[in-house]
Amino acid sequence: MSHLSSSVRSAAPATAQCATAKISILEATKIYAAKTGPVHALERVSADVYEREFVCILGPSGCGKTTLLWAMSGLHALTGGEILLDGQPVQGPRPDQVGVIFQEANLLPWRNLLENIEFPFEIKHQKVPRDLIVALLEQTGLAGFEHSFPRELSGGMQQRASIVRALAQAPSVLLMDEPFGALDAFTRDEMNLLLLRLWSESRQTIVFVTHNISEAIFLADRVLVLTPRPGRLARAFDIPLPRPRTVEMTFETEFLELMREIKGAVESGSRRTLEV
Amino acid sequence: MSQVPTELRDEIPTFEERPVAAEHGPIDWSALTHVQGARSALEVSVLIAIFAGIFFLLQGILDWTHTPTYVFPKPIETVKTFVNDFTTSELHSLSVTGSEFLAGLAIGSTAGLVLAALLTQKPFAEKVIAPYVLVMVTTPMLALVPLLRLLLGFGLWPIIITVALASGPMVMINATTGFRRTDLAKIALARSYGASTLQIFWKIRIPLALPMIVVGYMVGSIFGILTAVGSEMVAASNQGGLGKDLVYYASLGDMPQFGATILIVAILGVLIYIVFYLIGKRWASWEA
Numbered sequence A: 001m002s003h004l005s006s007s008v009r010s011a012a013p014a015t016a017q018c019a020t021a022k023i024s025i026l027e028a029t030k031i032y033a034a035k036t037g038p039v040h041a042l043e044r045v046s047a048d049v050y051e052r053e054f055v056c057i058l059g060p061s062g063c064g065k066t067t068l069l070w071a072m073s074g075l076h077a078l079t080g081g082e083i084l085l086d087g088q089p090v091q092g093p094r095p096d097q098v099g100v101i102f103q104e105a106n107l108l109p110w111r112n113l114l115e116n117i118e119f120p121f122e123i124k125h126q127k128v129p130r131d132l133i134v135a136l137l138e139q140t141g142l143a144g145f146e147h148s149f150p151r152e153l154s155g156g157m158q159q160r161a162s163i164v165r166a167l168a169q170a171p172s173v174l175l176m177d178e179p180f181g182a183l184d185a186f187t188r189d190e191m192n193l194l195l196l197r198l199w200s201e202s203r204q205t206i207v208f209v210t211h212n213i214s215e216a217i218f219l220a221d222r223v224l225v226l227t228p229r230p231g232r233l234a235r236a237f238d239i240p241l242p243r244p245r246t247v248e249m250t251f252e253t254e255f256l257e258l259m260r261e262i263k264g265a266v267e268s269g270s271r272r273t274l275e276v
Numbered sequence B: 001m002s003q004v005p006t007e008l009r010d011e012i013p014t015f016e017e018r019p020v021a022a023e024h025g026p027i028d029w030s031a032l033t034h035v036q037g038a039r040s041a042l043e044v045s046v047l048i049a050i051f052a053g054i055f056f057l058l059q060g061i062l063d064w065t066h067t068p069t070y071v072f073p074k075p076i077e078t079v080k081t082f083v084n085d086f087t088t089s090e091l092h093s094l095s096v097t098g099s100e101f102l103a104g105l106a107i108g109s110t111a112g113l114v115l116a117a118l119l120t121q122k123p124f125a126e127k128v129i130a131p132y133v134l135v136m137v138t139t140p141m142l143a144l145v146p147l148l149r150l151l152l153g154f155g156l157w158p159i160i161i162t163v164a165l166a167s168g169p170m171v172m173i174n175a176t177t178g179f180r181r182t183d184l185a186k187i188a189l190a191r192s193y194g195a196s197t198l199q200i201f202w203k204i205r206i207p208l209a210l211p212m213i214v215v216g217y218m219v220g221s222i223f224g225i226l227t228a229v230g231s232e233m234v235a236a237s238n239q240g241g242l243g244k245d246l247v248y249y250a251s252l253g254d255m256p257q258f259g260a261t262i263l264i265v266a267i268l269g270v271l272i273y274i275v276f277y278l279i280g281k282r283w284a285s286w287e288a
């Protein structure tokens, strides 16, 4: 139990001690029953994510980031521990509140862009908010491509479409799984700026998974570093950089200092598991 | 966490492209749907030139060798007969064969589709049943017709059943391949918006499987039309049909009529192909 309390404390934001936790990850443990034997993906990860906070989960490939995010989305069950959303245990998807943005754009190739954005409304039997969608398409530079099919769009455009699809639902929580992982560095910067701009207007609670240290620092209020398999919470870092953030900031000493420190945490995390 | 859907439990959350080769079932007919339609003027004219070449070469050889008309139908006379003598009797035969084919395809393909959709949900059942479906695909169902005649009499049903047995497994085998493409990320996407199992079936699984289903229909209906005509040649119903006409004209030595009937069957086959090609283009073209 002492383990629990210590890791919860280390993952709390320094600036928002009194804020209420929107999402609580409590001792999340996941062991996959693979054909080759059990795979220990997550080991007692505990952390809180606060309302309107932008948290990045950072870790090397295979450390269980997707596993954790899917559990937070209610897409699969944990082996141990639980996830609370507004204090209630997550027992399945929560389409009313939570929007999930998947690795790669994950658009449906047999639907055009607009039909893809309307897909969630169809599933929920809800009226499509035309004005909101038009505004979002405008903001993301997708106006005029409503009737294009995914294969006719660039990777960046597809990813923007998937963001519009999620935002059109007006979720209060966004869970994003390496959404820009497949994009080149320039497009990634552009998408990060776009995401921050959209977020500054609506201020959802965002959990953003990435394996890119500078992306994590650029976006986040707080960065949670996971160790390689089994994924444990190595450390949590507050990112005190002012907002709005600019690409120029990434060249400043404060940013580079954070980068060095977090890189150290990631590497010492890997070394620790190598020694074990 | 009781409400977590079984189909997502303990799946590897990866999003890599699945290798296309592994998606096809034991028989891969997908090349059929991907035949390029001839479009440019050059292509069309060459196509027509080849046809004309074969047409007149055949005519020339038959004239030159003085092959009598009761041995082999000459192209020109065949076309003449086709154009002039497309009478009510041919129309009747066409409608008989056509209804046997359509009824058989409807029954067989529906059964095949439903079975494919159900079996792919249960890997064990699929493994146990798939070999039998393969056996059905490779067995000439024509052989059943005399047997069914004895059991069911001289109506259309024996042939309808045979057509269903010939086309159904073909549809099923391809649909199975289609339904097996469970794109976990897309299912998870639908789930994340609260989709029910039924919604996932209609809005994700069916569209994903559609290209393969169309291939199944295309191949299944070509099998079906051949089986319908073949069955009529073996043991037609009291209504006749194109297959019975073939046997009849052959026995008379009326080769132009025989050729004209074959022409009808061939045109029917091509029309079926075109119909499904267009359906595929309209509904499954996203998979270029």
Ligand SMILES: Nc1ncnc2c1ncn2[C@@H]1O[C@H](COP(=O)(O)OP(=O)(O)OP(=O)(O)O)[C@@H](O)[C@H]1O
Binding pocket: A032, A033, A034, A039, A040, A041, A059, A060, A061, A062, A063, A064, A065, A066, A067, A068, A211, A229, B010, B011, B012, B013, B014
């Ligand atoms: N269904 C499964 N069966 C067995 N092992 C699994 C399964 N799903 C995931 N794993 C394993 O669990 C570990 C964590 O997987 P996960 O996909 O969560 O990693 P990740 O951090 O998202 O990696 P990446 O950055 O590459 O996306 C990996 O070692 C993976 O091989």
Ligand SMILES: [Mg+2]
Binding pocket: A065, A066, A067, A103, A177, A178, B013
């Ligand atoms: Mg991942």
